[in-house]
Amino acid sequence: MLSECLAGVLQRPGRSALTAVGTVLGVGTFVAVLGLTATASSQIDERFNTLTATEVTVEDVSAQASEFVDQAFPPDADERVSRLNGVRHAGVYWTVRLGAGQAVRSTPVGGPAAGPGPGDLPVVAASSGALEAAAPTLSQGRVHDAWHDATKQRVAVIGSGTASRLGITTLETRPAVFIGDHGFTVIGIVEDVERKADLLLSVVVPRSTAQELWGVPKGDARMLVSTRLGAAAQIAAEAPTALSPSHPEYFKAVPPPDPRTLRANVTADLDVLFLLLASLCLFIGTIGIANTTLVAVMERTGEIGLRRALGARTRHVTAQFLAESAALGSLGGLIGTALGTITVVAVALVRDWTPVLHPGIVAAAPALGLVTGLLAGVYPAWRAGRVQPAEALRR
Numbered sequence: 001m002l003s004e005c006l007a008g009v010l011q012r013p014g015r016s017a018l019t020a021v022g023t024v025l026g027v028g029t030f031v032a033v034l035g036l037t038a039t040a041s042s043q044i045d046e047r048f049n050t051l052t053a054t055e056v057t058v059e060d061v062s063a064q065a066s067e068f069v070d071q072a073f074p075p076d077a078d079e080r081v082s083r084l085n086g087v088r089h090a091g092v093y094w095t096v097r098l099g100a101g102q103a104v105r106s107t108p109v110g111g112p113a114a115g116p117g118p119g120d121l122p123v124v125a126a127s128s129g130a131l132e133a134a135a136p137t138l139s140q141g142r143v144h145d146a147w148h149d150a151t152k153q154r155v156a157v158i159g160s161g162t163a164s165r166l167g168i169t170t171l172e173t174r175p176a177v178f179i180g181d182h183g184f185t186v187i188g189i190v191e192d193v194e195r196k197a198d199l200l201l202s203v204v205v206p207r208s209t210a211q212e213l214w215g216v217p218k219g220d221a222r223m224l225v226s227t228r229l230g231a232a233a234q235i236a237a238e239a240p241t242a243l244s245p246s247h248p249e250y251f252k253a254v255p256p257p258d259p260r261t262l263r264a265n266v267t268a269d270l271d272v273l274f275l276l277l278a279s280l281c282l283f284i285g286t287i288g289i290a291n292t293t294l295v296a297v298m299e300r301t302g303e304i305g306l307r308r309a310l311g312a313r314t315r316h317v318t319a320q321f322l323a324e325s326a327a328l329g330s331l332g333g334l335i336g337t338a339l340g341t342i343t344v345v346a347v348a349l350v351r352d353w354t355p356v357l358h359p360g361i362v363a364a365a366p367a368l369g370l371v372t373g374l375l376a377g378v379y380p381a382w383r384a385g386r387v388q389p390a391e392a393l394r395r
Contacts, residue, residue, distance in 0.1 A: 004320050006327075022292070022376075023332025024339065026285025027369045031340025033277055035357040039348055053256055054088075055195060056236045058223035058243070062250040072250035073221050073243065078129035080242045081223065086231025091130025092207055093196075094221040096123040096214050102180030104203055106166040121162055123179055124202045125210030125217075131157065133226040134196045141171045141188035144206050152208045156184035159200030163189045177203055182213055196224060232256050282372065289376035293325055297384045308389035318385035325377025326370055333369015337362060 058081075062072035073092050074080065081090040104121040131143045136157075143157050156177055158168070168175045168186060176183045184205060193199055223243075227235050236255035240248035297304070304317055341362060348355035 001316070001319050001323055020328045020332035020335070022285040022288030023329045023369045023372055024285075024336040025288075026282040026372060027333045027336030027365050028339040028343070029281035029285075029336075030279075030368065031337050031357075031361060031365050032343040033281070034275065034361055035340065035344030035355070036347060037275075038356040038358065039344060039353055053232050054227050054229055055256055056225040056227060056232050056239065057254040058225065058239050059252045059254065060217075060221045060250065061252045062247075063218070072247070073223065077223060077243055078127050081225060081235075081239050082129065084235055084238050084242055086228050086235055088226045088228060089129050089132035090223060090225040091127035091133055092221055092223050093124055093126035093130040094217040095202075096125050096205075096210050097218075098123060098179065098214070104166075105178045106168065106175070108178050108181075108183070121165065122198075122202045123210075124199060124204045125207045125214075126199075126204050127207040130207075130224050131199075131204065133224040134199060135194035135226065136190045136199070137192040139189050139191040141186070143188050143190075144204075148206045149208050152212050153206060154182065154184045154209055155187045155206065157188040157190060157204040158186055159190045159202060161201050162203060179203065179205075195226070282368070286372050286376045289325065289329065289373060290379060293321070293377050293380040294383065297321065297380045300384075301387055304384055304387045305389045308387065314385040317387070318381045321381035321384045322374060322377050325373045325381065327373070329373015329376065330366060330370045333366040333372070336369060337365040340365070 060072050078091050081087055104123065128143070128145045128149050136143060139160060141157075144153065144155050147153075148155055158166070158177065163169070163186075166177060168177075168189070171186060171189065175186045177186060178184070184203070190200060223239070225235055225239065233255050236253040239253045240251035243251050307317065341357060344357050345355045347353075
């Protein structure tokens with residue numbers, strides 16, 4: 001049987017190659033899709049860890065603890081928290097509550113209109129540490145620093161969206177924005193931030209300047225803390241005591257959420273989706289093999305009839321065609337596994353990722369090609385075994 005199988009495969013190399021292509025594509029796609037899914041899931045895990053495990057928010061809840069406290073954050077809040085081991089940057093911020101007629105404009109009150117609808121722009125008071133914790137990317141200028149905080153400078157940092165609404169395109173002319181009757185020199189335009197994306201649509205002024213002009217916030221101040229990787233939970237536990245050793249209950253530290261459940265759900269959804277896609281590709285490859293093998297049976301009817309006339313039984317013919325289909329499936333599985341693995345590694349190198357491919361998938365893929373070849377050859381082999389010698393020889 002093995003000799004006849006090898007002769008049947010090598011006698012028509014073109015058809016055999018076309019038959020194996022279905023398995024190559026099916027198994028190769030199966031390995032590549034599962035490998036890329038595992039690699040992408042690994043990248044998702046890394047990004048979840050990086051983004052969520054390095055941010056802590058501290059809320060001022062003093063109004064719930066005491067009616068006599070307007071603002072619990074001390075003036076040196078940034079320095080107190082920054083001294084904690086693991087903290088990179090920390091700063092206080094809040095949204096300023098403007099009074100009537102204190103809209104944000106690009107011209108003084110009573111001057112020409114500033115453009116369509118700029119009056120609803122929010123004003124955010126932020127210390128220099130809060131801006132550093134937000135990790136801004138500047139398109140022009142700079143952000144305010146500790147000196148601006150200490151001297152209560154009237155400067156502002158705006159996002160690129162805010163600059164567009166106010167008609168500010170360059171800082172070379174030292175443009176200014178006006179909040180009510182107060183003018184602020186724009187010293188920086190922020191293109192993007194890693195945290196606090198709403199800053200891109202706000203006018204950010206120093207914390208001390210906002211307190212001088214509009215007073216302390218009424219219990220809505222917060223602190224943004226960026227930490228080193230893995231230190232967020234510790235900082236969340238220590239920050240309230242560092243801010244107020246006598247009344248740590250005035251602060252509520254919000255540590256980053258545990259991303260494991262969300263990561264598990266995302267990874268599971270990706271695995272199911274791409275496993276279905278890979279199975280569909282394998283099924284299409286199986287149908288292709290079955291069609292090619294069935295055509296081969298029809299073309300070899302005379303050969304089958306001659307073998308039957310010389311004494312071959314139905315089981316002999318059926319076993320031969322099953323063996324040919326299984327051999328081509330195994331060969332296609334090996335080639336497909338190699339191509340799929342190469343695809344995973346190549347994509348990972350291009351994207352600067354770490355390729356992840358389970359060894360069990362690589363080991364099982366050639367066997368999957370064998371099973372695919374067997375399943376695809378069942379019906380053609382059955383048809384070949386039912387060919388009657390007299391009818392085949394008449395053709």
